[in-house]
Amino acid sequence: QLFGGPTYQLFGSGCGSHSEEFPPYIIDHPTDLVVRWDQPATLNCRVAGSPAPTIEWYRNGEYVETSKDNVYSQRTLLPDGSLFFLRLNQRKGQSDEGVYTCVATNHLGTASSKNASLYIAALREDFRLQPSNLLVTVGEQVLLECAPPRGHPEPTISWKKDGVPISQKVSSGKLLMVHAQRSDAGLYVCVASNQAGQRESKAALVSVLGEETVPSLGLAHWAWRSVDSQAALGCGVEGDPLPKVWWHKEHGELPWGRYENTLRIHYVTTFDSGRYICTAQNQVGTASAKASLTVQGKQLHTAFTASSMPGLGHAHGQQRDLSAQHTLLPACPGNWGRRKAVTCDWAHVTSLPCPPTSPISSGPL
Template sequence: MRGAAMSLTAASGGFVVLLLTVSVVQGQDGWGVTYTSTKICAFKGSTVDIHCTYTYPPRIKGHNTTVERTFWFTKVQNKEPVDLRTDSDYTGRVQYHCAENSCTLIITDLRESDSAVYKFRFITNQDGGCFIGSPGVTVSVSDLQVQVRRSSEQVELRCHSSCNVADHPSYVWYLNGQKMEEERFSLRVSVNDHNRYSCAVKGHEDHCSPPVYPPKLPSVSVSPSGQIVEGSSVTLTCSTDANPAAKYTWYKENDHKYHSQGPQLVFSSIQSSDSGQYYCAAENNLGMRTSQYIFIGVKYAPVLPSVSVSPSGQIVEGSSVNLTCSSDANPAAKYTWYKENEDSPKASGQIFTITDFRAEHSGNYYCEAQNERGRQNSTLHLTVGTSSPLLGNSAGMMNIIRLTLVVLMLIPLLLLILWTRRKKTPLSSTTEPNDYEETVEMDSPPVYEDVSDLKAVTAAETEDTEEQEDVV
């Protein structure tokens, strides 16, 4: 077996890294295959050349040996190796350059799925004259990457590859596709720097790493689209373009706690309380962006309506009464008023007014709240309040008010008359010294025909009283 060596070789349209060069894998009796390299590391998108030479006995039992077929393979089906030229995974990317006792496999536009062990096989005209070169060539396809490490408000970018292209490689950096002047192993950028950064190995600038960048403005969608009905299943989805891939968090407006993590927020049975504005946040080590609001309006049937009467308390016959109905619903409910045992509605709208309430208006009234999702109703009982004949209607009430005013006007006059007559009547002088009772005699009150006579007399007495007070 020949010696091993490390080398870096260029191939048409790309480059490969040969980690180990090993010579012959020699078979017995002159059969054998020698691979130039047993391990190859290549960058994604590049081209790799795998070369081998092979030997076989020129004559066996008096018959000359000729090679009838040569090919490379990675798979075996039904115990038979599959020629790479017929493998659908390599269609249009495989070429053989074979000459006498040598053959080169060329694979272009390498993919990570091309990482495999490649073996060469040749078939001769001799009985049993087939040979497979083992252990073959191990190809590893590496994707050059920018590693992102975040600390506080700064981010460190490092160019990385599993292919060791050199002991101290130089790296070229690109900002939004434009080559930067400095050549260095790493870069430091600020968080939420919205630029795109990529790198390449110096000398192989045709094979850049995928760019890294913070999330772009996320978009949100709702499924199913259209009307959202209470009790149905609803899914909100958040998506954005970012590298490294973004992580997602869902929030509801005016709610400081997150509702869900992941690109989807799922309501298995959505309720009216879930209505509101939602948004998502997309974040990676390079920064964070939040989406615009998406409004979720849940449609639901009216809840049990509440009914009220105004004014409250007893209903006076002849007064005006307002009945009010309200219910929570989406879309907004429409209201209809009915009286028990009557088929036709009494009114529509939230407020039903009875302007001149009478005894025949007494009874049960109910309000029906209805929208496209359903209906609900509530009942209210109305009756005229019981009272005396004087209080039974508004005319009686006015009589009470008038009588009260007259009494209030007469009370001061009566008190003044009593006080004046008391001053005119002298105390009795026949009272014995030992008597403890004091007797005051007063004339019987005069009788007047009507209130006008009383007012005239009272006025005259008032004038006499004022004249006497002036004399005093």
């Protein structure tokens, strides 16, 4: 019984018998749909009427051809009146996107459904704004921003840290950490998603530093080992994060045998004379210190003089003295014996054996 009127027996599309005739009306209206181009889609439309109404679909006001009209069509009119797409067409001028209307007709009248829009989901590749690397100290605010690729429907934004999804709430694509902690350091990726798929931004490195961030270093005194005529110079480094350390020689190449914070020169010759520089660097600043080495080769006599000069560290345009000046003056008497290495900064005396003279270490300075 319809709204207190006479009793009708209702028929969907394709029903044969009837008791009393009545014009068609729409039971279920189609709704907006967003679908991937390579997936099937169905626009629903269920009608009633007696005699059973015929169903037609219109897209943007134009009749939609289905498989009953063309056996090669990807569109099929289902028995209940719904429109089924095996695969959506994206070709220019033939796209299935548009506004659809279901129309039911019998000899008593016509009923049209509400309009329903069909969209093919899309998501471009390029992010409109990539997240940037950030360097902050503990307690500072971290704000990572991201503008996703254009797409339909509008993609949603989430974030990953070191490859793991973050459950933290995201506002307008922005990831906010009010008070940064050391544990917040890592690689962050912005993720854009919709029905068309998922896109990931370039990774942004977030570094969280403590208060002591500027590298500082100091050179130890030269050490001598007579067994293999080895000279060694240590470079003590501090900084947060721990700085990277490397050595180089002014106006020349480093000899073989250098190791991280300690420079080792095996089988020292006059060619090893020169100024050696230790450099320490982290994300916040750089520091360097220099030490000079002079090798004098004479018959039965070898002598070193070495000194280190203050290094300068800098961070954000500032400079400060990072190492004290010190001098090593080992001397060997004219005959075989022992020599003394004196380091003024450490106020101690080390007795070292004088190495035998070898042809490779003799010659002018």
